[in-house]
Amino acid sequence: CEPREPTRTGMSKEALKQAYIDNLFFIQGRFREVATPHDLYMAAAYTARDRLLERWVRSAQLFKSSHARTVCYLSAEYLLGPHLAKTLINLGISQAAREAAEDLELDFTTVLEEEEEPGLGNGGLGRLAACYMDSLATLGIPAIGYGIRYEFGIFDQRIEDGWQVEVSDNWLRNGNPWEIPRPKICFPVCYGGDTERYRDADGQWRTRWVPAMVIQGMAYDTPILGFGTDNVNLLRLWKSEAAESLDFQAFNIGDYYGAVHAKIEAETISKILYPNDEPEAGKELRLKQQYFFVSCSMQDMIRLHLNTVGPLEQFDQKFVAQLNDTHPALAIAELMRLLLDEHLMDWEQAWGITHRTFCYTNHTLLPEALETWPVALFERLLPRHLEIIYEINQHFLDQVRVRFFADDARVARMSLIGEDGERRVRMAHLAVVGSHQVNGVAELHSELVRTTILRDFHDLWPERFTNVTNGVSPRRFIMVSNPRLGRLISEVCGGTGWARDLEQLRRLEEHADDPAFQARWREIKTAAKRDLTEWLRTRADVDLDPAQLFDIQAKRIHEYKRQHLNVLHIIRTYQRIKQDPNHDITPRAFIFGGKAAPGYFTAKLLIKLINAVAEVINHDPAVNGTIRVAFMPDFNVKNAQRLYPAADLSEQISLAGKEASGTGNMKFSMNGALTIGTLDGANIEIRRAVGAENFFLFGMDAAAVARRQAEGYHPWEHYHDDPELRADIDLINSGLFSHGDTSLFRPLTDQLINHDPFMVLADYRAYLEAQDHVSDVYRDSARWTRMSILNAARMGRFSSDRAIHEYAERIWKIAPMPVEPDG
Ligand code: 26V
Numbered sequence: 001c002e003p004r005e006p007t008r009t010g011m012s013k014e015a016l017k018q019a020y021i022d023n024l025f026f027i028q029g030r031f032r033e034v035a036t037p038h039d040l041y042m043a044a045a046y047t048a049r050d051r052l053l054e055r056w057v058r059s060a061q062l063f064k065s066s067h068a069r070t071v072c073y074l075s076a077e078y079l080l081g082p083h084l085a086k087t088l089i090n091l092g093i094s095q096a097a098r099e100a101a102e103d104l105e106l107d108f109t110t111v112l113e114e115e116e117e118p119g120l121g122n123g124g125l126g127r128l129a130a131c132y133m134d135s136l137a138t139l140g141i142p143a144i145g146y147g148i149r150y151e152f153g154i155f156d157q158r159i160e161d162g163w164q165v166e167v168s169d170n171w172l173r174n175g176n177p178w179e180i181p182r183p184k185i186c187f188p189v190c191y192g193g194d195t196e197r198y199r200d201a202d203g204q205w206r207t208r209w210v211p212a213m214v215i216q217g218m219a220y221d222t223p224i225l226g227f228g229t230d231n232v233n234l235l236r237l238w239k240s241e242a243a244e245s246l247d248f249q250a251f252n253i254g255d256y257y258g259a260v261h262a263k264i265e266a267e268t269i270s271k272i273l274y275p276n277d278e279p280e281a282g283k284e285l286r287l288k289q290q291y292f293f294v295s296c297s298m299q300d301m302i303r304l305h306l307n308t309v310g311p312l313e314q315f316d317q318k319f320v321a322q323l324n325d326t327h328p329a330l331a332i333a334e335l336m337r338l339l340l341d342e343h344l345m346d347w348e349q350a351w352g353i354t355h356r357t358f359c360y361t362n363h364t365l366l367p368e369a370l371e372t373w374p375v376a377l378f379e380r381l382l383p384r385h386l387e388i389i390y391e392i393n394q395h396f397l398d399q400v401r402v403r404f405f406a407d408d409a410r411v412a413r414m415s416l417i418g419e420d421g422e423r424r425v426r427m428a429h430l431a432v433v434g435s436h437q438v439n440g441v442a443e444l445h446s447e448l449v450r451t452t453i454l455r456d457f458h459d460l461w462p463e464r465f466t467n468v469t470n471g472v473s474p475r476r477f478i479m480v481s482n483p484r485l486g487r488l489i490s491e492v493c494g495g496t497g498w499a500r501d502l503e504q505l506r507r508l509e510e511h512a513d514d515p516a517f518q519a520r521w522r523e524i525k526t527a528a529k530r531d532l533t534e535w536l537r538t539r540a541d542v543d544l545d546p547a548q549l550f551d552i553q554a555k556r557i558h559e560y561k562r563q564h565l566n567v568l569h570i571i572r573t574y575q576r577i578k579q580d581p582n583h584d585i586t587p588r589a590f591i592f593g594g595k596a597a598p599g600y601f602t603a604k605l606l607i608k609l610i611n612a613v614a615e616v617i618n619h620d621p622a623v624n625g626t627i628r629v630a631f632m633p634d635f636n637v638k639n640a641q642r643l644y645p646a647a648d649l650s651e652q653i654s655l656a657g658k659e660a661s662g663t664g665n666m667k668f669s670m671n672g673a674l675t676i677g678t679l680d681g682a683n684i685e686i687r688r689a690v691g692a693e694n695f696f697l698f699g700m701d702a703a704a705v706a707r708r709q710a711e712g713y714h715p716w717e718h719y720h721d722d723p724e725l726r727a728d729i730d731l732i733n734s735g736l737f738s739h740g741d742t743s744l745f746r747p748l749t750d751q752l753i754n755h756d757p758f759m760v761l762a763d764y765r766a767y768l769e770a771q772d773h774v775s776d777v778y779r780d781s782a783r784w785t786r787m788s789i790l791n792a793a794r795m796g797r798f799s800s801d802r803a804i805h806e807y808a809e810r811i812w813k814i815a816p817m818p819v820e821p822d823g
Contacts, residue, residue, distance in 0.1 A: 081637030
């Protein structure tokens with residue numbers, strides 16, 4: 001007879017069953033009859049985790065003994081989504097786990113649903129970091145993701161009376177089985193105080209920082225397994241605590257309450273994730289957060305280096321650090337400080353190492369999103385770093401002066417310190433000067449980075465600039481989100497290899513015109529639409545019909561993303577039906593999802609408008625269910641997974657030049673949605689990939705936008721000249737959607753008519769025409785299905801594996817190090 005598989009590592013159904021029962025008993029202290037749904041989930045999570053840990057240890061041993069070059073991804077956000085389903089897929093035991101659950105008479109789906117996702121990010125940037133961690137492991141590239149273990153992630157969204165209500169996200173309440181606390185991996189982090197000069201043992205003048213406050217950061221590790229490999233990487237998130245020494249001191253002098261106060265102040269730093277478009281509020285704490293996590297991370301990297309390779313001179317051979325936007329850009333000054341002040345290196349050498357270590361990714365051109373910090377705040381919190389930044393600036397501007405002789409205006413523009421008005425540290429400039437590679441996240445965006453916001457830097461160092469178009473994880477956004485589609489693709493490709501090599505999706509093309517295949521394709525879409533309909537019926541009190549065209553816009557609510565353009569189209573469709581009840585309309589469900597930053601008034605009003613329009617349309621018998629409007633509450637990774645598979649049409653309608661890349665656009669298209677979109681961000685590349693004939697394009701391109709803006713844009717003229725547009729806006733102001741209140745939505749409509757910074761009115765007519773075209777094509781179901789299949793088939797390039805492969809080859813110069821399977 002077969003020897004029994006080890007309970008903690010065995011991969012068979014029998015081993016999983018035994019492990020599950022053991023974990024339920026020995027970790028949760030429960031037996032089946034009294035276990036809560038949460039107990040059942042925890043037992044499943046620990047069962048998966050045991051299998052991760054075994055691979056993790058093997059990976060760590062290999063990376064350590066071979067001194068593997070390692071990527072450190074520095075990101076203030078990781079929007080990971082639920083772990084369990086993904087981990088089972090990556091382990092290749094989804095099916096076995098499902099069968100084990102069946103044997104144990106457990107409802108597998110309910111167990112999966114129990115997981116509370118870590119919402120440690122705002123949107124695109126945080127989710128990108130999560131996809132990249134997934135791809136790094138899948139490609140076998142040794143990597144550490146560094147970030148903050150926020151006690152409260154992005155708020156949960158509820159909708160009350162049509163308004164967004166924020167609910168705090170207490171995600172750690174029931175424990176987090178995926179993390180391993182590392183009490184011995186902790187580092188001091190200092191704030192405030194002063195600097196002083198002294199002579200070191202060699203008689204050299206040195207600087208030391210005498211801080212006013214010291215806290216400490218403790219590591220919490222989450223293993224990240226790749227798909228179809230045994231490689232496991234590390235996500236190391238820092239939690240802030242009171243420094244031990246500080247507690248002791250307080251006890252010795254008897255200041256018990258002082259010690260408690262210090263503890264609270266320290267713990268506040270990693271307490272909460274800030275919404276990215278929150279103005280001013282919480283500024284100081286945000287700078288503290290940024291410094292906190294980069295300081296811990298740089299100290300950890302130096303410790304790892306000294307433990308393995310040794311000499312700090314070789315630091316940049318061991319590590320490359322990728323800055324995910326400017327939030328971690330302080331790492332440049334921190335590494336300089338550590339090398340200069342703690343390891344007594346000289347400036348030139350420290351700068352060479354630092355500059356060769358860092359790379360920077362820009363994620364936005366929006367001027368209001370470019371980070372700057374008041375010099376006064378900086379000086380108060382990080383006096384030594386300000387000195388270092390001044391010195392970096394001096395060396396840098398000397399270079400500029402030599403290269404661009406007598407061009408004072410340029411020097412002022414490029415300085416790390418902005419002098420217009422209040423003096424501020426420009427974090428993007430620090431990031432560019434301190435990095436050897438700078439990239440944008442889509443071709444158009446990288447081009448605009450070079451020619452607009454960082455133009456002067458591109459003049460100086462053209463070789464430093466490059467593009468890496470974003471990508472998304474096909475494991476997360478096809479296999480986990482849309483298992484039915486995943487199975488069909490595996491059937492066509494002869495196995496699951498496509499999930500590591502997404503170009504294999506091409507093989508779907510052969511079947512694009514096959515009626516039988518088309519019917520299966522439609523069945524899969526309809527099944528997902530049914531699931532979503534069911535979910536929205538209970539969670540959003542709205543009844544959709546899976547026969548309708550599902551038209552979905554899901555992303556953060558922001559004016560530049562133009563959810564209001566979508567609303568104007570809904571109102572136009574509604575008016576057409578009201579004016580002519582026989583008007584031949586393609587039945588549609590307009591579905592929205594997305595959070596507004598709590599302090600962003602206009603975005604919150606937009607949510608109210610969507611829900612107000614929904615309320616009227618969904619209850620108007622004259623419409624007779626032809627069109628319906630739904631707002632999905634609490635758009636997060638878990639809920640996003642319900643949306644992408646169910647979409648027929650994906651709304652990617654930002655004003656050209658504003659959306660750096662977009663990644664939702666990729667997730668929709670991979671799941672067979674057609675896109676209605678502008679020539680913005682990665683839409684341009686998606687359209688090129690899927691074929692212009694399979695993409696509904698409308699609106700001005702970025703060049704036309706720039707021209708219109710230069711000429712002077714007068715939205716009022718559109719309002720005046722286009723009677724339908726006027727009627728749509730007037731209907732909002734009529735009070736129809738606000739129980740007679742004619743002023744509620746005025747801030748929105750006035751802004752559109754008088755300022756319209758994102759040119760909604762200029763693109764309105766073109767958008768309506770494109771939408772009419774969509775409606776026509778959808779009626780030809782064979783044609784639509786063919787286009788849908790071709791969209792999915794041609795999305796291979798938008799896998800995050802391709803993106804990470806580009807980073808690894810062109811930017812990081814790092815090779816995969818595959819972990820051999822055990823035994
Ligand atoms: C920050 C702010 C701060 C102030 C006010 C407005 C505002 C708007 C957006 C942001 C976020 C900037 C960083 C970010 O999340 N960028 C997103 O990164 C994604 C991944 O590269 C990309 O796909 C999105 O297009 C881009 O918006």
